[in-house]
Amino acid sequence: MKILVAYKRVVDYNVRIQVKPDGSGVVTDGVKLSANPFDDIALEEALRLREKGVASEVIVATIAPADAQPHLRNGLAMGANRAIHVVSDGPIEPLTAARALLKLIEKEQPGLVLMGKQAIDDDANQTGQMLATLWGRPQATFAGKVDIADNRATVIREVDAGLETLDVELPAVITTDLRLNEPRFIKLPDIMKAKSKPLETVPFADLGVEGGNQLKVSHYAPPPKRSRGVMVKDVPELVSALKSKGLL
Amino acid sequence: MSKILIIAEHLDGKLNPSTAKCVSAAKAVGGDIHIAVLAADPTAIAAEAARIEGVGKVLAVANAANAHAIAQVLAPQIAKLAEGYSHVFGPSTTFGKDLMPCVAALLGSAQVSDVMTVESSHVFKRPIYAGNAIITVEAPSDRPVVATIRVASWAAAGEGGSAAVENASVEASLPTHTKFVELKQGKSDRPDLQSAPRVVSGGRGVGSAENFSIIFSLADKLGAGVGASRAAVDAGYVPNDMQVGQTGKIIAPELYVAIGISGAIQHLTGIKDAGTIVAINKDAEAPIFEVADIGLVGDLFQIVPELEKAL
Numbered sequence: 174m175k176i177l178v179a180y181k182r183v184v185d186y187n188v189r190i191q192v193k194p195d196g197s198g199v200v201t202d203g204v205k206l207s208a209n210p211f212d213d214i215a216l217e218e219a220l221r222l223r224e225k226g227v228a229s230e231v232i233v234a235t236i237a238p239a240d241a242q243p244h245l246r247n248g249l250a251m252g253a254n255r256a257i258h259v260v261s262d263g264p265i266e267p268l269t270a271a272r273a274l275l276k277l278i279e280k281e282q283p284g285l286v287l288m289g290k291q292a293i294d295d296d297a298n299q300t301g302q303m304l305a306t307l308w309g310r311p312q313a314t315f316a317g318k319v320d321i322a323d324n325r326a327t328v329i330r331e332v333d334a335g336l337e338t339l340d341v342e343l344p345a346v347i348t349t350d351l352r353l354n355e356p357r358f359i360k361l362p363d364i365m366k367a368k369s370k371p372l373e374t375v376p377f378a379d380l381g382v383e384g385g386n387q388l389k390v391s392h393y394a395p396p397p398k399r400s401r402g403v404m405v406k407d408v409p410e411l412v413s414a415l416k417s418k419g420l421l
Numbered sequence: 422m423s424k425i426l427i428i429a430e431h432l433d434g435k436l437n438p439s440t441a442k443c444v445s446a447a448k449a450v451g452g453d454i455h456i457a458v459l460a461a462d463p464t465a466i467a468a469e470a471a472r473i474e475g476v477g478k479v480l481a482v483a484n485a486a487n488a489h490a491i492a493q494v495l496a497p498q499i500a501k502l503a504e505g506y507s508h509v510f511g512p513s514t515t516f517g518k519d520l521m522p523c524v525a526a527l528l529g530s531a532q533v534s535d536v537m538t539v540e541s542s543h544v545f546k547r548p549i550y551a552g553n554a555i556i557t558v559e560a561p562s563d564r565p566v567v568a569t570i571r572v573a574s575w576a577a578a579g580e581g582g583s584a585a586v587e588n589a590s591v592e593a594s595l596p597t598h599t600k601f602v603e604l605k606q607g608k609s610d611r612p613d614l615q616s617a618p619r620v621v622s623g624g625r626g627v628g629s630a631e632n633f634s635i636i637f638s639l640a641d642k643l644g645a646g647v648g649a650s651r652a653a654v655d656a657g658y659v660p661n662d663m664q665v666g667q668t669g670k671i672i673a674p675e676l677y678v679a680i681g682i683s684g685a686i687q688h689l690t691g692i693k694d695a696g697t698i699v700a701i702n703k704d705a706e707a708p709i710f711e712v713a714d715i716g717l718v719g720d721l722f723q724i725v726p727e728l729e730k731a732l
Contacts, residue, residue: 302522338602
């Protein structure tokens, strides 16, 4: 079985992003970019399934500008067999990304698609669900544990009410939550090896994806600032501060 | 005029408060507001939904396949129900996040996630980058708007409505590829984390699962729900469903007490809309003090029992 991992490049999660003063976007020039943390977890899970003999091949795919090749090389260094780079200029919204990923699925016929539950830049949490729908296959979102046997996946999902277990027929789309696994570190020799692994480039226009982005973003603003608080020196002061706010 | 369909969230035969919050967002859009209840037996839930103020009609869809909220089973039915509606809203809970993009994909609409404010019928504000930027998004007017409503940003619409309940039948072929196995709930007598007016949260500083008892004890004294930082969850002190933050629950209680929590960006995202934030931490440089309304530097193991006694 092949596993396709959707592997997005985002602003590193440790970066405190700044909104441009004119409201036209956030500052991304010179800012550190990394794999979306949830996608790293997806790739790790795919690699573990290959190590268990469940999967034979792991493919990382991204939709990103031409300079995203080092990002895919990182995925290859982590252990993916090969990479597909759909080269696009502007940002792509989740529905468009799902339509593009479906084209890759039609070509590659994976038995499983793994991806993060959300990207930490747009925080949309949509692409996996949309892909499963367009593909007509099951989805298991927010996965905290994945077991595969007899062409089915048993997935424990982290939902608001607790932990839900679903049993889905493969092929399927599984989106990963934080606690699924701890992604491995990349070793230096693997970085060298990754340079010779296959990396296929596909211009976005060649996929024949119908429709473009629908949503227009007109303005970016920083969140409203909370007013500076007060420091109290002990518990009695804390209690009286709460009382004066009418909270006790 | 807008015609808005809200997908009801429910569990164990009871309506989730997130549904009434979606109604508030729908009221901000303006127009006819209908609620769809999909369940094995929707009768009691539909009656509850009909009492929400501002609701014009409740559509009850009974189907044994709807016994559990399986997104790929619910979505084709909702896509059918959505015909003639200008907007389809669901809550940005795990239920809505799982389901609504499937509905959007079937309708060919891009989804607007986590709507914080409604500017007009097709213009919304939503957070990106863990709430560190707020964008204004315009959806096209030539197709249905599919959106999830950020529950922490909206108050629940009140009761007092008396909408008509209509039994709706939906012709859609439903997949059988997904089987519900079980739901393990973290049973608790404490107020629900997402709707509690007061929340007490513990972080890594609490040190162990056993030590968390002082957090529970303080919460009980305050009648508060209990949350935790990701660090506390990862360390195994408490279960996942207690996590507050970008990747956990986003909450907006009147009072939030953060104990032994440093205040990582991803945690702050979950509490930005809280009324009053109290931070208790031994590190005076902890980022949590930048957002706290009242801060107290000191040893939580002395402060928390003392605070409990003073209440």
